[in-house]
Amino acid sequence: ILNVEQSPQSLHVQEGDSTNFTCSFPSSNFYALHWYRWETAKSPEALFVMTLNGDEKKKGRISATLNTKEGYSYLYIKGSQPEDSATYLCARGGGADGLTFGKGTHLIIQP
Amino acid sequence: EPEVTQTPSHQVTQMGQEVILRCVPISNHLYFYWYRQILGQKVEFLVSFYNNEISEKSEIFDDQFSVERPDGSNFTLKIRSTKLEDSAMYFCASKGTSGRLEQFFGPGTRLTVL
Numbered sequence: 511i512l513n514v515e516q517s518p519q520s521l522h523v524q525e526g527d528s529t530n531f532t533c534s535f536p537s538s539n540f541y542a543l544h545w546y547r548w549e550t551a552k553s554p555e556a557l558f559v560m561t562l563n564g565d566e567k568k569k570g571r572i573s574a575t576l577n578t579k580e581g582y583s584y585l586y587i588k589g590s591q592p593e594d595s596a597t598y599l600c601a602r603g604g605g606a607d608g609l610t611f612g613k614g615t616h617l618i619i620q621p
Numbered sequence: 622e623p624e625v626t627q628t629p630s631h632q633v634t635q636m637g638q639e640v641i642l643r644c645v646p647i648s649n650h651l652y653f654y655w656y657r658q659i660l661g662q663k664v665e666f667l668v669s670f671y672n673n674e675i676s677e678k679s680e681i682f683d684d685q686f687s688v689e690r691p692d693g694s695n696f697t698l699k700i701r702s703t704k705l706e707d708s709a710m711y712f713c714a715s716k717g718t719s720g721r722l723e724q725f726f727g728p729g730t731r732l733t734v735l
Contacts, residue, residue: 514663542722544722544723544724546726551728552728553624553625553725553726553727553728553729554712554726555726556723556724556725556726559722559723561722599664601664603666604722604724606652606669606671606676606677607669607676607677608654608656608666608667608668608669608677608679609654609656609664609666609724610666611656611663611664611665612663613662613663614663
């Protein structure tokens with residue numbers, strides 16, 4: 511994998527259902543993996559930064575896992591709510607260097 | 622809660638004109654970044670800035686682009702002679718000390734080049 515790839519590109523989920531989506535990235539020279547939540551006309555909001563293989567982070571109903579050996583991260587949302595509707599971006603990199611972003615997963619929660 | 626701010630929110634300019642996009646990073650942050658997103662494409666890194674100099678820049682950041690931190694609070698991106706393909710959303714981000722990894726983003730400036 512040369513780039514950061516996210517799947518699916520978009521996702522419609524019924525309110526109350528749980529969902530997850532994937533970020534794949536080059537596993538060589540890994541530094542950190544970032545997840546952002548981005549609503550239109552607002553600033554992308556930092557959700558998680560993970561650095562170690564096997565890392566798991568949680569914020570309320572949202573959690574993320576990291577596998578640096580095989581180069582993937584999952585983001586999980588439990589019991590989706592309408593306010594979870596947003597684009598979820600993952601990005602590789604950090605420190606003084608810039609981040610390399612995926613194209614995002616556009617999540618729509620249907621009432 | 623401190624946040625990164627950007628002005629203007631939308632800038633329309635004619636091809637060949639110079640534009641300056643402005644950002645006020647979070648006050649005690651040390652690392653500053655510009656990114657852009659062309660409609661329908663990925664967010665792309667342009668440049669990072671630390672200790673009053675460029676740390677890293679991407680291939681996109683050619684001689685038409687420059688960055689400056691003219692005072693203790695502002696961080697600017699200048700495009701000398703805009704092209705149609707410079708139309709994009711431009712995001713500023715800042716980061717605290719080297720031990721902190723999160724980059725905090727502003728809401729972006731939408732640049733439209735006609």
